[in-house]
Every structure is written in C-alpha cells, then in structure tokens.
Amino acid sequence: xxxxxxxxxxxxxxxxxxxxxxxxxxxxxxxxxxxxxxxxxxxxxxxxxxxxxxxxxxxxxxxxxxxxxxxxxxxxxxxxxxxxxxxxxxxxxxxxxxxxxxxxxxxxxxxxxxxxxxxxxxxxxxxxxxxxxxxxxxxxxxxxxxxxxxxxxxxxxxxxxxxxxxxxxxxxxxxxxxxxxxxxxxxxxxxxxxxxxxxxxxxxxxxxxxxxxxxxxxxxxxxxxxxxxxxxxxxxxxxxxxxxxxxxxxxxxxxxxxxxxxxxxxxxxxxxxxxxxxxxxxxxxxxxxxxxxxxxxxxxxxxxxxxxxxxxxxxxxxxxxxxxxxxxxxxxxxxxxxxxxxxxxxxxxxxxxxxxxxxxxxxxxxxxx
Numbered sequence: 183x184x185x186x187x188x189x190x191x192x193x194x195x196x197x198x199x200x201x202x203x204x205x206x207x208x209x210x211x212x213x214x215x216x217x218x219x220x221x222x223x224x225x226x227x228x229x230x231x232x233x234x235x236x237x238x239x240x241x242x243x244x245x246x247x248x249x250x251x252x253x254x255x256x257x258x259x260x261x262x263x264x265x266x267x268x269x270x271x272x273x274x275x276x277x278x279x280x281x282x283x284x285x286x287x288x289x290x291x292x293x294x295x296x297x298x299x300x301x302x303x304x305x306x307x308x309x310x311x312x313x314x315x316x317x318x319x320x321x322x323x324x325x326x327x328x329x330x331x332x333x334x335x336x337x338x339x340x341x342x343x344x345x346x347x348x349x350x351x352x353x354x355x356x357x358x359x360x361x362x363x364x365x366x367x368x369x370x371x372x373x374x375x376x377x378x379x380x381x382x383x384x385x386x387x388x389x390x391x392x393x394x395x396x397x398x399x400x401x402x403x404x405x406x407x408x409x410x411x412x413x414x415x416x417x418x419x420x421x422x423x424x425x426x427x428x429x430x431x432x433x434x435x436x437x438x439x440x441x442x443x444x445x446x447x448x449x450x451x452x453x454x455x456x457x458x459x460x461x462x463x464x465x466x467x468x469x470x471x472x473x474x475x476x477x478x479x480x481x482x483x484x485x486x487x488x489x490x491x492x493x494x495x496x497x498x499x500x501x502x503x504x505x506x507x508x509x510x511x512x513x514x515x516x517x518x519x520x521x522x523x524x525x526x527x528x529x530x531x532x533x534x535x536x537x538x539x540x541x542x543x544x545x546x547x548x549x550x551x
Contacts, residue, residue: 193250194219194236195243195265197226200282200307201256202319205235207352210321218246226316243268252348254305255281255289259420263292273301278341280305284368285424286332286361293334303345304332304361306368307354314414322353329354332361369428374436376418377429379411409480481509481534482527484549485541494524497541501526504540506533 192208194201197219205217218238221227227239240246243265247253253269255262262281266289273279279301281289286304293302309327329349333342342358349356359367386404390396422429446454487493494511501508510527528534538548 193253196256197221202316203323206321299334299336302334306330325353
C-alpha cells in the first residue's frame with residue numbers, strides 16, 4: 183500500500199500535458215519521492231528538471247527504470263504499445279505498470295500478448311486542456327476528475343487497491359472498470375459526441391449558402407454545442423482507429439435513433455416528439471456538475487449589458503480589479519436559444535462562480551451556463 187512514509191520511485195515514459203500533470207501532483211503531495219522520465223522532447227525534460235518536477239531525465243528507456251514502483255506510459259497510444267516490450271525486461275514483480283490513454287483494448291491486448299498482465303493496470307484520467315505539452319501541465323489538472331482504472335486479469339488485488347489509494351491521494355476520483363466496458367462507455371459519452379460535432383460542423387460547411395450565411399449566423403448556441411470539433415485532428419483520428427469496432431457499433435445504434443426521430447417528424451407525431459425532448463431535458467438535468475468527465479467542461483456565464491460605449495470594458499475592469507482572469511469575452515448576436523447579451527468564458531470553475539457573484543453585486547443580470 184502507498185503510504186507517506188514508504189519511499190517510492192516513479193517513472194514516466196512521456197512527459198506532456200497528462201504525464202507532466204501527474205508528475206507535478208506527485209511532487210506536490212509526495213515531495214520526497216523520486217521521479218524519473220523519458221521524453222523525446224528534450225526541452226520538456228530540461229524544464230521538468232529545472233522546475234524540480236523530476237530528478238532524472240533519461241535519453242532512452244534504460245536501466246534507470248529498474249526498481250520503479252510505478253511506471254506511467256504517457257506517450258501517444260501508438261508508441262505506448264511499442265514501449266511495453268522495452269519495459270518488459272526492466273520491471274520487477276512489484277512494479278505497477280500503467281498508462282493514461284483514452285482507449286484501452288489495444289494496449290490490454292498487447293499486454294496479454296507479452297505476458298505482462300501481472301504488472302499492468304490501465305489508467306485513464308478524464309481530464310485535459312485545450313493546450314498541450316509539459317509547459318501547460320498543472321498539478322491540479324486531475325483534481326476532482328474521474329480516473330478510470332482497468333486492471334489486467336492477472337493483476338493482484340493488493341496492487342489494484344494500492345493504485346486506487348494512490349489516485350485518491352492525488353485528489354482524483356478512481357473508478358474501476360473492465361477495459362472492454364471502458365471503451366464502450368467512453369465510445370458513447372466521448373468519442374461519439376466528437377464525431378457528431380465534427381460531422382455537424384462539416385455538414386453546415388458543405389450545405390452553407392454561397393454568401394456564407396450559415397457560418398455568419400452560427401454564433402452562440404451552435405458554437406457551444408460543437409465546441410469539441412476544435413479538438414486535435416491527429417488525436418481523434420487515432421482514437422477512431424484504435425476504438426473503431428466499438429465506435430462503429432455505437433454509431434450504428436445512434437443512426438437508428440436519428441432515423442426514429444426523422445420518422446416521428448415525418449409522421450407529425452406530437453406525443454413522441456414531446457417525449458423525446460422532455461426525456462432528454464430531464465436526463466441531462468439529472469447529470470452531476472461537480473466532477474470532470476471525458477469532455478472538457480466550459481466555465482462561462484452570460485449577462486445583460488446596455489449597448490453603450492465602454493460597457494464591455496467596464497465589466498472587464500471590474501473582473502480584473504478582483505484578480506479574475508477572462509479567457510474569452512464577446513457579444514452574442516444570435517440569442518435565439520440563449521439568455522444574455524454578453525458571453526464571458528473563464529479558465530476555471532471558481533473564477534466563473536466568483537465573477538457571477540461579483541457582477542450581480544454590481545447589479546448586472548447574470549445567467550449561468
């Protein structure tokens with residue numbers, strides 16, 4: 183079991199946004215632990231050493247990784263499988279080998295093929311950022327985020343309990359799942375929405391008027407519901423390829439629901455249409471807001487302002503003078519489905535909550551997302 187008094191050594195293969203954030207969290211809560219890392223980006227390693235996040239920067243996966251209590255595979259999915267074979271001869275029976283990928287089946291199959299099931303417990307911290315790389319990593323990135331664990335069939339219960347306890351100590355929320363179940367769940371609540379958002383944006387692009395009226399009017403709600411279409415094309419290409427079988431099956435099921443909705447519209451079935459919107463509203467409203475999920479949460483609010491010179495500048499000054507940073511701010515010209523004239527986006531939940539209270543104190547009418 184992980185304890186504050188037991189010395190531990192942690193190895194990282196890849197030190198980008200997620201790997202760097204986990205390493206920084208370990209350094210914050212366990213300053214006495216030894217952390218070593220390998221990354222192809224030498225600048226990231228140098229920065230990590232300079233900041234004191236890691237002790238040893240490795241130029242390759244070598245003997246430095248012998249004796250590690252934990253090794254985190256934080257490289258792109260395609261590389262992680264290749265790194266497994268290099269680590270096989272370096273890890274001992276007590277080491278917990280894990281990854282941080284959002285698709286689990288492929289790496290679990292490689293673990294089985296290499297006979298490394300006793301050591302492997304898959305990991306998926308459901309956290310992220312619009313920015314990438316070690317320079318944007320933060321110790322609190324995984325705080326209050328779900329952290330899925332997918333133990334291999336031969337992983338000892340003691341190892342699973344130790345890893346779960348360790349994740350909890352980093353202020354994340356561990357959830358244990360079978361790796362197949364994980365890929366079906368994330369395929370439905372994360373991978374499918376990204377595909378829907380991307381295809382919807384492409385549909386508008388392909389069917390837009392010659393003068394681009396759809397694009398011009400697609401402010402506010404449309405941009406909000408398709409926000410995730412701005413994610414990394416490379417990452418989502420790889421996710422679709424690695425979780426292709428599940429995604430294809432889920433897409434087939436979803437297409438059936440779209441066909442059913444079309445049939446209800448064609449039949450002018452008032453009862454069925456009302457139920458569709460009522461059921462979706464009630465189910466969405468029942469979803470918790472407190473923890474991070476696989477899709478990055480937005481922290482924004484809307485407020486009413488009078489159309490006069492300096493209106494936006496006044497709000498920006500009020501927030502800045504109270505040390506609240508604004509990520510984005512702008513007038514919503516298409517307000518068919520939104521309340522409020524001005525939309526303000528923040529970097530974190532606390533900033534949004536504090537801004538709401540502050541603006542209401544100054545008699546602004548605020549609508550929280």
